[in-house]
Amino acid sequence: MSNETLTPSTLRPSYVEPGKDFDRDTNYIEDRIALDGRDGWPVEPGRYRLVAARACPWANRTAIVRRLLGLERVISLGMPGPTHDKNSWTFDLDPNGVDPVLGIERIQQAYFARFPDYPRGITVPALVDVPSGKVVTNNYPQITLDFETEWADYHRPGAPDLYPVALRAEIDEVANLIFHDVNNGVYKCGFAGSQKSYERAYGTLFSRLDWLEERLTNQRYLVGDTITEADIRLFTTLARFDAVYHGHFKCNRNKLSEMPVLWAYARDLFQTPGFGDTIDFEQIKKHYYVTHSDINPTGIVPAGPDASGWLTAHGREALGGRPFGDGTPPEAPLESERVPAL
CATH class of the missing domain: 3.40.30.10 (Glutaredoxin)
Structure with missing residues (x-):
């Protein structure tokens, strides 16, 4: 450029x-x-x-x-x-x-x-x-x-392979669907300029979430038996769903916490080193509710929801899978990069 x-x-x-x-x-x-x-x-x-x-x-x-x-x-x-x-x-x-x-x-x-x-x-x-x-x-x-x-x-010794060559085509395919229908789909709902466009985006979003609920019922991760790029791309939207998208973006058919498979999957990732230790729910809420003054003109930031549920048992280990494959978990975050504990 x-x-x-x-x-x-x-x-x-x-x-x-x-x-x-x-x-x-x-x-x-x-x-x-x-x-x-x-x-x-x-x-x-x-x-x-x-x-x-x-x-x-x-x-x-x-x-x-x-x-x-x-x-x-x-x-x-x-x-x-x-x-x-x-x-x-x-x-x-x-x-x-x-x-x-x-x-x-x-x-x-x-x-x-x-x-x-x-x-x-x-x-x-x-x-x-x-x-x-x-x-x-x-x-x-x-x-x-x-x-x-x-x-x-x-890469550190023991770093996982997040984009394995043999699975790249499937990772790219799944990630593309997630981007259009979920990652960007919540924004299509929240920033819709008409009832018709909102309802169309809403239907697409929840159809894809239902598809993901089914896909993840019998497998721990989206592609293969380890964490890949596809899981990372989905997680960051799921982490913000109940705190922001459900109410602020009107994605309210149900909460993430009311979708048993996706909720367990999201908690599994959140409790995996490298995921939840990058999430600051207070910053997330403040960004959306304060910055988007056209859809939240009062700038009031919700006090909830209670985030402690992210630390509850998820039971996904029963599906097998190896979070880091042949690798190991990352070390604790640098002191300067730590987020507030739940």
């Missing part, structure tokens, strides 16, 4: 367009950090910083993969606060509101350092080149795949 392809534009101030379906802009900065440095960004320990807000489900994926593979040693983590304005996410959780590595107040500054007047959404996750302060990519589906493949030389 080059400067010549971009023109100045203002960022969209609202998430809902009356009378229209929600249409996510999936045009991302497609540069990749690769072993061969094909786009000018070679794999290099310590060079890049992952900016990934706790609140964001797309960013949450990258934080989980980074943890599971042990990439904390080679890719640092910057964490914006849970809320943002129409311009970008800010580092309001850091001292003086400045990211301690990048020295910026907003992730927007990293985008503009590379593309002045960047015209699209200033999104997380984003990988930033620390020496130049320029954003490299915000292409979140590719970021995790590259963590799993291009960064393999820097």
